[in-house]
Amino acid sequence: MIARRRAAVDHSERVSSVLDDRRAAQRKLAKEQAAHHDQHGKRRKHRHKRKRHKDSAYRVAVKPEGTLGVALPVAPASPPPPSSAPVPAVGSAPITLAQARRLLWRAGFGPAPGQAEALVGQPLEQVVFALTRPSGPATLTGPEPVNEEGKPLEPASAWGDDHCWWLDRMVRSDQQLVERLTLIFHDWFANSNAQVDSQQLMLDQNELFRAMALGSFEDLFQAVTTNPAMLLFLNGTSNNRWDPNENYAREMMELFSLGADRGAYTEDDVREMARALTGWRNDWSEALGDYDFRFDSSYHDAGSKTVFGQTGKWNYEDAVRLCVGHPLHASFFVTKLWGYFVASAPSEATLASLQGLYVSSGYSIRAVVEAILQHPDFYEGPEMVTPPVVYNAGLLRSISRPIDTTAWAWLSANAGQQLFYPPNVSGWDFTRWLDTSTARARWEMASYVTSKTYPNPWPAEGEPQYSATEDPAAALSSALSYWANPRLSPESEQCIAAFAQSCFAEPLASWQKSPYRAMRQNALRMLIATSPDMQVS
Amino acid sequence: MARSCSCDDFTRSQLLRRGAAIAGKGLPGIEPGMPMPAGTGMDRRTFLLRSAGAALSVYGASMLGPRHFEEGIAQAAAAGGSGEPVLVSIFMEGGWDALSVLAPVGEARYKELRPVLGLQEGAGRVFTEDETLMWHPAAGGLAELHEEGKVTVFPAIGYEPSEESHFTSRHYWEVGQLDANARSGWMGRYLDLVGDPDNPLQGLSLDYSLAPALATETMPVAAVSSPADYTMWAYGLGEPVAGPALETFGALGALPAPSPAYAQARAASYDTGLVLEEMANFVTTEKESGDHATVTYPPGEFAERLAVLAAMLHNGMPIKCVSLNAVGSYDTHAGEVDTLSTNLEQTVPALVAFQRDLEARGLDGRVLIQLWSEFGRRPRENGSGTDHGAGGVAFLIGTRVAGKMIGEFPGLTNLDENENLIRTSDYRGMYCSLLEQWFQTEAGLVIPEAATFERPVLVA
Numbered sequence: 003m004i005a006r007r008r009a010a011v012d013h014s015e016r017v018s019s020v021l022d023d024r025r026a027a028q029r030k031l032a033k034e035q036a037a038h039h040d041q042h043g044k045r046r047k048h049r050h051k052r053k054r055h056k057d058s059a060y061r062v063a064v065k066p067e068g069t070l071g072v073a074l075p076v077a078p079a080s081p082p083p084p085s086s087a088p089v090p091a092v093g094s095a096p097i098t099l100a101q102a103r104r105l106l107w108r109a110g111f112g113p114a115p116g117q118a119e120a121l122v123g124q125p126l127e128q129v130v131f132a133l134t135r136p137s138g139p140a141t142l143t144g145p146e147p148v149n150e151e152g153k154p155l156e157p158a159s160a161w162g163d164d165h166c167w168w169l170d171r172m173v174r175s176d177q178q179l180v181e182r183l184t185l186i187f188h189d190w191f192a193n194s195n196a197q198v199d200s201q202q203l204m205l206d207q208n209e210l211f212r213a214m215a216l217g218s219f220e221d222l223f224q225a226v227t228t229n230p231a232m233l234l235f236l237n238g239t240s241n242n243r244w245d246p247n248e249n250y251a252r253e254m255m256e257l258f259s260l261g262a263d264r265g266a267y268t269e270d271d272v273r274e275m276a277r278a279l280t281g282w283r284n285d286w287s288e289a290l291g292d293y294d295f296r297f298d299s300s301y302h303d304a305g306s307k308t309v310f311g312q313t314g315k316w317n318y319e320d321a322v323r324l325c326v327g328h329p330l331h332a333s334f335f336v337t338k339l340w341g342y343f344v345a346s347a348p349s350e351a352t353l354a355s356l357q358g359l360y361v362s363s364g365y366s367i368r369a370v371v372e373a374i375l376q377h378p379d380f381y382e383g384p385e386m387v388t389p390p391v392v393y394n395a396g397l398l399r400s401i402s403r404p405i406d407t408t409a410w411a412w413l414s415a416n417a418g419q420q421l422f423y424p425p426n427v428s429g430w431d432f433t434r435w436l437d438t439s440t441a442r443a444r445w446e447m448a449s450y451v452t453s454k455t456y457p458n459p460w461p462a463e464g465e466p467q468y469s470a471t472e473d474p475a476a477a478l479s480s481a482l483s484y485w486a487n488p489r490l491s492p493e494s495e496q497c498i499a500a501f502a503q504s505c506f507a508e509p510l511a512s513w514q515k516s517p518y519r520a521m522r523q524n525a526l527r528m529l530i531a532t533s534p535d536m537q538v539s
Numbered sequence: 540m541a542r543s544c545s546c547d548d549f550t551r552s553q554l555l556r557r558g559a560a561i562a563g564k565g566l567p568g569i570e571p572g573m574p575m576p577a578g579t580g581m582d583r584r585t586f587l588l589r590s591a592g593a594a595l596s597v598y599g600a601s602m603l604g605p606r607h608f609e610e611g612i613a614q615a616a617a618a619g620g621s622g623e624p625v626l627v628s629i630f631m632e633g634g635w636d637a638l639s640v641l642a643p644v645g646e647a648r649y650k651e652l653r654p655v656l657g658l659q660e661g662a663g664r665v666f667t668e669d670e671t672l673m674w675h676p677a678a679g680g681l682a683e684l685h686e687e688g689k690v691t692v693f694p695a696i697g698y699e700p701s702e703e704s705h706f707t708s709r710h711y712w713e714v715g716q717l718d719a720n721a722r723s724g725w726m727g728r729y730l731d732l733v734g735d736p737d738n739p740l741q742g743l744s745l746d747y748s749l750a751p752a753l754a755t756e757t758m759p760v761a762a763v764s765s766p767a768d769y770t771m772w773a774y775g776l777g778e779p780v781a782g783p784a785l786e787t788f789g790a791l792g793a794l795p796a797p798s799p800a801y802a803q804a805r806a807a808s809y810d811t812g813l814v815l816e817e818m819a820n821f822v823t824t825e826k827e828s829g830d831h832a833t834v835t836y837p838p839g840e841f842a843e844r845l846a847v848l849a850a851m852l853h854n855g856m857p858i859k860c861v862s863l864n865a866v867g868s869y870d871t872h873a874g875e876v877d878t879l880s881t882n883l884e885q886t887v888p889a890l891v892a893f894q895r896d897l898e899a900r901g902l903d904g905r906v907l908i909q910l911w912s913e914f915g916r917r918p919r920e921n922g923s924g925t926d927h928g929a930g931g932v933a934f935l936i937g938t939r940v941a942g943k944m945i946g947e948f949p950g951l952t953n954l955d956e957n958e959n960l961i962r963t964s965d966y967r968g969m970y971c972s973l974l975e976q977w978f979q980t981e982a983g984l985v986i987p988e989a990a991t992f993e994r995p996v997l998v999a
Contacts, residue, residue: 029613029648042766053575066752068726068731068756068757068758068759068806069722069749069753069754069755069759069760069806070722070754070755070757071722071754071799071803072758072799072800072803073720075573076719076720089662103843117805123968151905153763171624178888205968213787234831234874237872237873237924238871240873240921240922240923244922245921245922245923246921247873247924247926248872248926248927249872249926252704253705256704256706257706262704262707262719263707264718267702268852269957272703272772274937276942277999279653303843306753344801345798345799345800358614383799384798384800384801385797385798385800385801386800387800387803389802394737402792412768415747416764418748426705426868427705427926428705428706431748431751434748434749434751434754435807436748436761436803436804436807437744437748437749437761437762437807437810438739438761438762438763438807438810438814439744439746439747439748439749439761439762439763439764439813440747440748440807441807441808441810442769442771442815443747443770445773445788447776448837449772449773451777452774453774455994456774456775457777459775459777491794493794493795494791497787497790497791497794498787498791500787501783501784501787504783504784505779505780505784505787506779506780518779518780520777521775521777521780521781522780523775524774524776525773525776525780525781525783525784525787526903528773528788529784529787529788529791532788532793532808533791533808534792534794534796534801534804534807534808535801535804537655537804537807538800538804539800
């Protein structure tokens with residue numbers, strides 16, 4: 003093998019040979035697992051002799067995958083023209099449990115206990131409409147969020163309270179899709195408080211996303227362009243006729259509306275667009291920080307600019323209008339939005355129809371989301387990795403735990419997603435949520451989720467002891483029901499069941515019987531919550 | 540404490556024999572906190588080998604067959620002891636301003652282009668290879684290392700045609716090619732070529748998440764934000780149940796996956812299981828060796844990470860490629876004077892401390908540090924900052940670098956069609972030279988169209 007590695011083979015040949023190796027390894031793995039299950043009972047007997055046993059059959063020589071992650075769909079440079087053909091839809095067939103679970107995880111923050119089960123059999127279309135057509139203000143059910151001292155959160159001033167304030171809405175709001183879209187637009191127009199330096203301005207922007215989440219994208223884009231947090235984050239108020247600052251001009255095209263590497267705009271367009279956007283300014287004082295954001299025509303470059311080949315005395319409103327009216331905008335918008343919900347790229351026909359729907363509906367976000375959530379690819383396509391904050395909210399929802407600590411802010415940060423602090427203006431990298439650092443952080447997060455409800459193996463005198471007789475099957479079923487019975491793959495469930503069988507050796511001394519079973523219960527809860535199955539939907 | 544070269548007296552064949560003998564007996568487990576090597580039946584070298592990831596091969600030998608066993612041992616031995624080269628890639632995020640890091644104070648147009656931001660002649664040290672250039676006052680540490688011949692400077696590095704998007708340009712650097720759709724990182728592809736399927740630490744992101752330049756197609760790599768604290772615990776979970784629980788956590792990662800996202804989740808669990816064992820062993824050895832850095836690092840997370848990295852290398856951890864981010868963002872569209880100084884003040888002294896630590900530990904001959912950024916910034920300032928540009932500055936630091944500037948400073952008289960600094964070296968040429976001269980690997984196996992790039996002499 004080493005000799006082959008050193009050989010000067012062509013790169014593509016190398017890759018394919020590695021892939022062959024991997025397939026061979028996976029076949030080998032499958033065989034070993036079959037062998038493992040056959041001899042499982044026999045090997046179990048010997049385990050207690052080792053202080054730390056090694057389950058060798060699982061320790062394969064080749065891991066299943068590299069670390070590339072799953073590519074996001076990117077709008078093509080030459081998209082099909084918008085089409086008025088209807089977008090493929092599942093229609094009004096009764097929704098299955100698997101479909102309901104996926105919908106609740108991807109268009110919201112996971113099912114509340116029994117929620118997915120209760121939807122089964124309802125027409126799928128109606129279930130989607132219940133998400134996409136909420137009426138009136140959201141209702142938040144359950145206790146108000148508090149910090150570890152039981153005091154109300156101070157989202158505008160205390161570190162981490164902003165994160166937890168929003169996490170609370172994710173957990174409790176009955177308008178789950180609105181919160182999910184708010185999160186999507188926080189990623190789409192990614193501003194970080196690390197630069198904005200005002201939790202209040204970030205919260206104002208958050209409210210803007212929420213209020214406009216299901217409206218017209220053009221309206222949203224206009225509002226974002228003059229939103230104070232954005233003006234600070236991308237130097238909109240440093241952009242004036244004397245010294246144009248290109249920061250917003252570039253990102254509004256590259257990241258917000260058109261996309262890079264598609265030939266949609268030139269470097270000259272960036273420079274001209276920056277001139278169009280001039281004129282915003284604000285004041286700053288020790289007491290108020292940044293305030294009084296306003297358009298000042300004396301700061302604006304009133305001359306004529308040429309953007310996308312169109313010449314005029316463009317201003318910031320024209321700038322947004324020109325982007326949204328650009329022939330490559332609709333394909334960018336629908337592909338980017340699609341990518342938040344579906345792991346595979348849209349087909350040419352779907353891309354054409356979604357564009358048609360988007361343009362004919364007056365750039366309606368609702369119309370496009372509604373179509374995506376009814377698309378067969380949404381339900382039949384491959385899994386997606388659940389973002390950390392969605393995972394956190396989902397675990398809390400499944401055990402009906404309200405926000406009673408602000409630890410979620412740093413726990414989520416460690417897992418790769420602190421709300422109001424995306425890593426940069428392109429938002430979080432959805433292809434790389436999971437690695438050895440963030441997987442460990444998810445374990446820590448899951449443990450904190452159990453912190454108020456775990457059975458203490460060593461209770462104080464007079465406190466209830468955990469069952470001294472619970473058998474492995476009952477233990478597993480109890481742990482699954484703790485998380486409101488999520489779906490595990492048969493392989494994972496079998497592996498966890500094997501652990502339940504063998505994690506301590508019988509017979510136990512009488513003083514060990516309850517404590518060890520309590521620990522087993524806690525371990526099972528952790529293994530279920532942190533299983534690979536629970537990281538995807 | 541074993542030095543990096545301690546296996547002079549411990550050849551590969553000895554290791555193999557030793558490993559085989561131990562595997563035959565069956566190893567006892569090593570718990571964090573257990574006295575070492577008492578009770579293990581191992582000498583320190585074998586113990587280190589275990590912490591270097593060979594433990595799995597030893598344990599799994601009977602299940603996995605002799606071939607893998609042999610390879611695992613050989614790999615770990617090669618990586619841990621024989622002075623295998625290490626590359627530490629440090630990213631200056633946001634596009635650092637080359638014309639302030641190495642300011643062309645001797646250029647006629649400099650003051651015209653930089654009326655506010657321009658540095659005053661004499662404010663920093665003169666760049667000895669081109670006296671029209673001056674080091675930023677906060678980059679004095681780099682000047683010092685440069686004068687010792689330990690810095691190779693690329694005063695105007697980039698590629699053609701240049702890209703002014705952060706994300707596109709950074710991606711090009713990360714994947715080592717001008718392809719927006721490429722997925723694997725350039726260091727990741729190197730690791731795919733020479734890596735060990737059971738050693739995630741070979742590609743190490745010292746960060747909260749994995750660096751894209753380390754993304755692999757097949758081999759495992761790791762992200763470890765805080766190496767001294769890489770443990771996992773849970774409420775109400777202790778021994779004897781915790782050990783098997785954590786093993787099951789890793790075992791769940793080795794099961795079949797029906798989709799790429801599933802596979803990603805499984806791989807993360809599996810690799811986490813491996814890293815958990817390796818880091819626990821590292822922390823134990825490090826704590827008990829009493830053999831710590833003699834160099835004082837400045838405060839801060841960046842310096843801490845470099846300090847732990849030096850200790851990990853010292854302990855023989857099988858690390859080949861490392862990635863981490865420097866302090867701060869260099870995307871200085873506004874307020875550049877303060878931001879740039881602050882960032883450099885927090886980054887450069889830590890780098891110097893790291894180099895000095897490596898020197899004190901005798902590791903400096905096998906470690907190279909690469910400093911890079913996605914692009915330089917626009918020569919003409921915008922009043923309080925600078926917009927995105929093209930030609931930028933990069934450095935290679937290490938005792939074994941050739942120390943000669945690669946490509947000249949192109950001057951400010953002629954700029955490119957976008958009014959940006961002209962490029963006088965190509966980053967892909969730097970990668971090719973690093974692969975060939977540092978890693979002794981054929982660059983064409985990693986960098987597409989490698990033959991078309993000039994290879995600067997980087998290693999003395």
